[in-house]
Amino acid sequence: MTPRPLPIAYDFDEEAFGFGAPQGTPESPSAAEAPGAAGYAALGAIALGVLSFAAQLADAPHAGTWIGLLSGLPLAFGAAAVYFWLSYRGTTPGIKHDGIFFGSMTARGTLAWAAGLGLTAFYVVLYWLPSAGRIAKLEAGEGIPSQARVWTLKWTSVLFERGIDSLDPLATLLSGKPADKWFLYGTLYTLAVLAFGVRMLLKYRHNRYQIVRTLSVMVFQLGFAFLIPNLLKAFRYPEYYFTYFWPLKYDYLFPSSVSYLWNTPGGMGVFMVFWGLAATFVATPVLTYFFGKRWYCSWVCGCGGLAETLGDPYRQLSSKSTSAWRIERWLIHGVLVFVVVTTVALWVTRGSKSPVASGLYQWYGFLIGAAFSGVIGVGFYPLMGSRVWCRFGCPMAAILGIFQRCFSRFRITTNGGQCMSCGNCSTYCEMGIDVRAYAEKGENVVRASCVGCGVCAAVCPRGVLKLENGPTHGDRFAGSENPVGTFLDSLTSGPKV
Amino acid sequence: MHVAIVGNGVAGFTAALELRRLDPDCRITMISGESTYPYSRPALMYVFMGHMRYQETKPFEDRTWAEQRIELRRAWVTKVDTAAKRLELHEGEPLSYDKLLLATGSHSNTFGWPGQDLPGVQGLYGLMDLKALYDNVQGAKQAVIVGGGLIGVELAEMLHAVGVHVTFLVREASYWSNVLPAEESAMVTRLIRAAGIDLRLNTELAEIHAGPNGRVGWVTTKAGERIDCQLVGLTAGVRPNTQLCEGTPIETGRGILVDRHLETSVDGVYAAGDCAEIVTEGERPRPVGGEPERLRREGEGAPERPPEERARTLLQQVWYTGKAQGQCVAKSILGQPTEYDPGLWYNSAKFFDLEYQTYGFVHAEPQAGETRGWWEHPDGGLGLRIVAEDGAVTGFNAMGLRLRHRVCERWILERRSPAYVLEHLAEAGFDPEFARRHEPAIAAALAPQLGVEVTA
Numbered sequence: 001m002t003p004r005p006l007p008i009a010y011d012f013d014e015e016a017f018g019f020g021a022p023q024g025t026p027e028s029p030s031a032a033e034a035p036g037a038a039g040y041a042a043l044g045a046i047a048l049g050v051l052s053f054a055a056q057l058a059d060a061p062h063a064g065t066w067i068g069l070l071s072g073l074p075l076a077f078g079a080a081a082v083y084f085w086l087s088y089r090g091t092t093p094g095i096k097h098d099g100i101f102f103g104s105m106t107a108r109g110t111l112a113w114a115a116g117l118g119l120t121a122f123y124v125v126l127y128w129l130p131s132a133g134r135i136a137k138l139e140a141g142e143g144i145p146s147q148a149r150v151w152t153l154k155w156t157s158v159l160f161e162r163g164i165d166s167l168d169p170l171a172t173l174l175s176g177k178p179a180d181k182w183f184l185y186g187t188l189y190t191l192a193v194l195a196f197g198v199r200m201l202l203k204y205r206h207n208r209y210q211i212v213r214t215l216s217v218m219v220f221q222l223g224f225a226f227l228i229p230n231l232l233k234a235f236r237y238p239e240y241y242f243t244y245f246w247p248l249k250y251d252y253l254f255p256s257s258v259s260y261l262w263n264t265p266g267g268m269g270v271f272m273v274f275w276g277l278a279a280t281f282v283a284t285p286v287l288t289y290f291f292g293k294r295w296y297c298s299w300v301c302g303c304g305g306l307a308e309t310l311g312d313p314y315r316q317l318s319s320k321s322t323s324a325w326r327i328e329r330w331l332i333h334g335v336l337v338f339v340v341v342t343t344v345a346l347w348v349t350r351g352s353k354s355p356v357a358s359g360l361y362q363w364y365g366f367l368i369g370a371a372f373s374g375v376i377g378v379g380f381y382p383l384m385g386s387r388v389w390c391r392f393g394c395p396m397a398a399i400l401g402i403f404q405r406c407f408s409r410f411r412i413t414t415n416g417g418q419c420m421s422c423g424n425c426s427t428y429c430e431m432g433i434d435v436r437a438y439a440e441k442g443e444n445v446v447r448a449s450c451v452g453c454g455v456c457a458a459v460c461p462r463g464v465l466k467l468e469n470g471p472t473h474g475d476r477f478a479g480s481e482n483p484v485g486t487f488l489d490s491l492t493s494g495p496k497v
Numbered sequence: 498m499h500v501a502i503v504g505n506g507v508a509g510f511t512a513a514l515e516l517r518r519l520d521p522d523c524r525i526t527m528i529s530g531e532s533t534y535p536y537s538r539p540a541l542m543y544v545f546m547g548h549m550r551y552q553e554t555k556p557f558e559d560r561t562w563a564e565q566r567i568e569l570r571r572a573w574v575t576k577v578d579t580a581a582k583r584l585e586l587h588e589g590e591p592l593s594y595d596k597l598l599l600a601t602g603s604h605s606n607t608f609g610w611p612g613q614d615l616p617g618v619q620g621l622y623g624l625m626d627l628k629a630l631y632d633n634v635q636g637a638k639q640a641v642i643v644g645g646g647l648i649g650v651e652l653a654e655m656l657h658a659v660g661v662h663v664t665f666l667v668r669e670a671s672y673w674s675n676v677l678p679a680e681e682s683a684m685v686t687r688l689i690r691a692a693g694i695d696l697r698l699n700t701e702l703a704e705i706h707a708g709p710n711g712r713v714g715w716v717t718t719k720a721g722e723r724i725d726c727q728l729v730g731l732t733a734g735v736r737p738n739t740q741l742c743e744g745t746p747i748e749t750g751r752g753i754l755v756d757r758h759l760e761t762s763v764d765g766v767y768a769a770g771d772c773a774e775i776v777t778e779g780e781r782p783r784p785v786g787g788e789p790e791r792l793r794r795e796g797e798g799a800p801e802r803p804p805e806e807r808a809r810t811l812l813q814q815v816w817y818t819g820k821a822q823g824q825c826v827a828k829s830i831l832g833q834p835t836e837y838d839p840g841l842w843y844n845s846a847k848f849f850d851l852e853y854q855t856y857g858f859v860h861a862e863p864q865a866g867e868t869r870g871w872w873e874h875p876d877g878g879l880g881l882r883i884v885a886e887d888g889a890v891t892g893f894n895a896m897g898l899r900l901r902h903r904v905c906e907r908w909i910l911e912r913r914s915p916a917y918v919l920e921h922l923a924e925a926g927f928d929p930e931f932a933r934r935h936e937p938a939i940a941a942a943l944a945p946q947l948g949v950e951v952t953a
Contacts (some may be wrong), residue, residue: 012625014624015551017544018552019550021659022545022634098546098547113852140734208931364881416819416901418854421540422543422549423555423556429550454929458929462846463899
């Protein structure tokens with residue numbers, strides 16, 4: 001053996017490691033796994049679907065027909081699902097994260113910014129595009145806006161309406177009514193959950209927890225958040241989403257919605273009122289006690305469903321810093337207080353047209369219902385990770401989290417001393433939990449925010465993490481004898497080193 | 498009191514945090530030339546492959562160290578002066594200490610192969626090696642990896658991930674066969690080949706040759722075969738870093754020799770982690786922690802040594818032993834001499850997609866007096882071995898199955914019978930919910946091999 005000289009200098013900045021692919025290799029991993037002829041055909045079909053949809057925005061003759069409809073968005077998303085199948089077909093079952101932090105789309109590169117801007121723009125149009133009538137008045141000179149602004153609004157509105165109209169055959173079939181913007185949104189949302197759900201099923205085909213969970217969110221989105229609400233309309237029942245509850249679907253327990261449902265002819269509306277009350281006040285505590293908040297957040301909820309499918313490529317972008325955790329705790333519980341105050345104010349002042357209560361309603365709808373959950377929640381997927389809304393804003397998640405932290409059998413168990421602190425679990429936690437901080441100490445992970453997606457356990461290379469339901473006391477977490485006190489303390493303290 | 502810690506690997510940083518926890522007042526300085534902040538060495542491969550960036554591999558946020566009042570010094574220590582209690586650094590003022598912890602880690606073994614110092618030849622241990630790999634992989638189409646252990650298969654996976662063709666030379670007849678029993682070794686061997694690695698068994702490196710550009714160009718094997726390559730990875734185990742002890746009274750063997758309290762031959766100087774060789778001579782067979790000495794095993798990467806020598810010192814070079822030694826040595830440094838208890842051996846690894854866990858004693862070869870049972874799933878991707886001796890289970894090897902550490906450990910220490918273990922196997926299961934259960938098949942297959950009857 002030749003004696004190894006002591007290194008006496010360093011010529012690198014380790015903090016720069018991992019930001020780019022190793023340079024100069026003859027074949028990049030993507031080149032090695034080129035999609036092949038079938039893959040290019042699938043990519044072509046995606047392009048064809050996008051083109052067909054775009055042509056309908058340009059008022060092509062097939063607009064508004066079944067051929068036009070099917071050759072548009074369903075073709076594009078269906079071909080995407082086929083493309084995912086072709087891409088994963090050649091890989092062995094297991095964790096496939098090579099190059100995640102080198103990819104433009106998955107590491108906040110140009111593509112990610114473009115996707116983020118595109119998604120954000122879509123939500124802005126969806127929520128706040130003025131009505132056609134309002135735009136016509138502006139065009140007529142009311143308020144003297146700039147011509148460029150009027151022109152932009154007008155053409156955005158025209159294209160948006162044509163996009164909506166292109167779905168008329170499906171909307172009429174399901175609900176007996178032509179499509180509106182929420183039908184367009186629901187169709188896109190459902191197609192995204194299904195196509196990217198297929199991707200998730202393929203990516204985690206070695207892990208049956210992920211398979212069952214992904215099938216669950218796909219079924220709940222397609223059935224309960226798309227088909228059933230539209231079929232209800234066809235039968236002249238109120239459009240009702242049986243998988244969204246107060247306070248996520250905040251107006252379901254507002255006096256206006258309750259009285260509307262209650263006064264709907266037939267028993268359906270009354271059933272819906274009781275369903276909503278039972279979901280919020282019975283199912284939420286009981287199911288969370290047995291299974292943790294995951295029963296809702298990563299198995300049923302539509303927001304969670306989109307995050308777990310379309311959002312999966314971005315889960316590594318959530319911030320794991322303690323400062324992000326601090327912001328999270330103030331923000332999410334702040335939103336919970338906001339929605340409770342709004343709801344109570346509306347009930348207390350019902351019938352008296354209180355400007356304070358209706359102002360709270362409007363501001364909550366604008367700030368939280370639209371801006372936070374939609375524009376930021378989904379629009380920022382490619383930049384801040386897939387669970388921004390669920391982590392920082394969702395009042396339903398806040399309630400489920402309090403129950404999960406204090407009164408639940410759920411925990412993530414860590415496996416003795418096997419952790420070697422690699423950090424895969426923390427990196428791929430979409431909720432920004434520093435899972436490793438618990439795993440390396442051999443402590444259970446009991447956190448209000450954990451949605452139980454199970455990806456930390458899946459990516460662990462040493463078999464350290466397992467989602468489990470067990471006794472609420474004993475070794476669930478340090479301080480489990482006084483869960484509420486410990487929870488309140490944890491709102492203001494950071495993690496222990 | 499000023500404690501200086503040389504090295505910020507897991508033994509060093511664990512000791513630093515434990516010192517602060519036990520003593521709010523002592524001054525702690527942690528010195529490393531490798532990195533400013535501690536990071537997780539086993540995660541190097543994930544940085545290279547793009548699963549994580551370097552910053553994600555740090556177990557603690559940067560501000561932790563200031564909050565814990567642990568001074569970090571980015572420098573290489575060039576000399577230890579135990580008489581003056583002073584460290585000389587490659588730049589800047591020397592550092593005086595009251596107590597010194599050497600946690601200097603180890604480096605890749607080389608065995609005097611001709612050409613081993615050529616540009617393009619490297620090991621894989623720390624950030625210098627990662628930096629070298631970024632440089633060496635540029636323009637490389639083919640690589641040769643020498644040495645069939647855990648680091649070799651990691652390096653193979655890393656290079657394969659960036660499209661470099663890997664030829665993996667293993668001296669033995671099967672992969673890692675000095676640690677893994679035949680069936681486990683065969684399973685991993687199949688998997689490495691299925692992944693597209695050119696695994697050459699019974700093949701030894703003879704010489705590394707320079708190409709026309711002065712960098713590595715090809716290697717020859719002892720069978721005289723020539724393999725073209727632009728990169729050579731030497732992964733035949735690691736060796737403790739003892740260089741700092743040269744010219745000091747600190748005694749060294751293969752590593753820095755320490756007693757059970759992890760103190761070296763010089764008062765006030767301690768060593769922990771990969772670099773520490775713990776002398777247990779004269780103490781055998783005194784049990785530590787209540788369980789028999791034979792349930793201990795050396796760390797992966799230690800060269801094979803005769804059994805009589807094996808009993809005298811303990812060289813453990815895995816992550817968790819570094820952590821345990823760091824926790825132990827902090828107490829010794831603070832004047833509460835604490836014996837290092839290696840506990841019951843366990844380890845884990847991942848070979849491409851295949852996870853491996855081991856608990857207790859599973860030798861590569863059957864030992865006298867042992868009975869062993871092996872179950873393998875028909876598709877070949879899962880396996881479980883249970884070893885028993887004198888009517889008690891002594892070890893587990895799990896391939897593609899996750900087992901619960903504390904349950905396996907308890908069963909071994911409680912000397913549970915094979916029949917009991919097979920009947921309660923589900924308690925040790927750690928696979929995700931909804932995973933297919935194999936316990937009945939495992940019990941049915943293992944019971945006859947272990948010579949027991951199992952009631953379903």
